[in-house]
Amino acid sequence: MKRFYLFMLYSLGTSSILAGEHCTRDNPLRSQLTRQHAPVIIAYRDDGNGKGAVYDHYTIQHITNHPTEFSVPKKLDISCFETYLNGQPYNLPHGSTNKQDKQIPPICKKSYEGGLLILPGRRDAQLSVDENPSYKYRKPHEQCALKEARLRGQPVLAICAGSWELWESFGGTTIDVQHHQHLPMLTLNTDGTISNNVQVHDISIEEESILAKAMGSYTSKISVNSIHGKAVDERYPPNQLIITARTIANLIHEGAEISEQDDALPPNVSEPHTVEAFETKHGTPMLGLQYHSEGYYTTTPTETDRRHMNIIRYMAKAGDAYQAKRRMLLQLSSAFVLN
Numbered sequence: 380m381k382r383f384y385l386f387m388l389y390s391l392g393t394s395s396i397l398a399g400e401h402c403t404r405d406n407p408l409r410s411q412l413t414r415q416h417a418p419v420i421i422a423y424r425d426d427g428n429g430k431g432a433v434y435d436h437y438t439i440q441h442i443t444n445h446p447t448e449f450s451v452p453k454k455l456d457i458s459c460f461e462t463y464l465n466g467q468p469y470n471l472p473h474g475s476t477n478k479q480d481k482q483i484p485p486i487c488k489k490s491y492e493g494g495l496l497i498l499p500g501r502r503d504a505q506l507s508v509d510e511n512p513s514y515k516y517r518k519p520h521e522q523c524a525l526k527e528a529r530l531r532g533q534p535v536l537a538i539c540a541g542s543w544e545l546w547e548s549f550g551g552t553t554i555d556v557q558h559h560q561h562l563p564m565l566t567l568n569t570d571g572t573i574s575n576n577v578q579v580h581d582i583s584i585e586e587e588s589i590l591a592k593a594m595g596s597y598t599s600k601i602s603v604n605s606i607h608g609k610a611v612d613e614r615y616p617p618n619q620l621i622i623t624a625r626t627i628a629n630l631i632h633e634g635a636e637i638s639e640q641d642d643a644l645p646p647n648v649s650e651p652h653t654v655e656a657f658e659t660k661h662g663t664p665m666l667g668l669q670y671h672s673e674g675y676y677t678t679t680p681t682e683t684d685r686r687h688m689n690i691i692r693y694m695a696k697a698g699d700a701y702q703a704k705r706r707m708l709l710q711l712s713s714a715f716v717l718n
Contacts, residue, residue: 549620
């Protein structure tokens with residue numbers, strides 16, 4: 380009887396979330412389990428004295444309409460985030476209001492208690508742990524968060540250098556690549572728009588992948604931005620992961636500033652077949668993106684913009700399902716103890 384009760388609760392509470400079925404007035408149990416969006420947990424980075432973290436929370440909140448929370452290494456201070464946001468004319472949709480009427484996301488105590496976990500990229504990604512003081516604290520913190528996510532079934536979206544962390548957490552390694560680093564970095568403008576989102580090259584996408592389904596409508600090829608000097612090494616792929624997108628070697632955007640040249644390729648052609656996305660083969664969706672889908676946020680989206688933003692929305696819904704399942708299990712645990 381308990382197993383049947385567990386099955387019914389799980390089916391009612393989580394089966395429709397990823398499908399986007401949020402009408403709950405006829406189902407009190409589902410309404411209680413899915414009463415709000417699960418907060419998206421974003422690993423903190425102090426790039427640009429708060430500018431990078433503001434970009435992360437601004438784009439994710441606007442794309443998903445979910446609240447966000449910080450996951451912060453013990454020795455990093457997030458005060459620069461608030462200082463930077465206080466000086467900007469835009470604001471965040473979600474957070475606690477400070478004295479300057481700015482919305483500041485809270486710090487989560489345990490990243491696995493939220494919904495989707497996001498690992499963003501980082502500046503100076505080519506530097507080692509010892510050469511980058513901030514990364515020295517970020518790397519063990521992010522690896523610990525990933526370990527907890529894998530143990531508990533928490534969905535993960537890892538972007539750019541964050542995807543290397545996800546790949547490495549499964550036992551993989553990275554390699555240096557060239558002709559993929561268009562500069563300057565993606566930037567959040569004072570009017571809340573994104574600049575420097577240059578389409579550097581195309582990627583090919585596996586049709587039956589989570590990535591393809593998350594986009595909302597399948598396309599075998601799509602253009603992407605590119606700001607990286609490393610990529611995951613597919614020669615020794617972890618058994619639990621599958622590669623779902625690769626670079627198509629086409630002309631880099633005219634005028635793009637790229638990394639040092641490779642004599643084996645013309646100076647305006649990107650390296651072919653570089654891994655651009657990978658994901659878990661089964662179980663909880665964990666998705667690594669080498670490019671920046673959050674950089675496609677706009678209030679007047681093209682079809683390409685929609686597909687990229689849909690990836691993030693899909694993963695945020697996976698976070699909703701994960702949190703609903705946690706609530707259900709906590710309720711079951713309490714009910715069984717009382718009985």
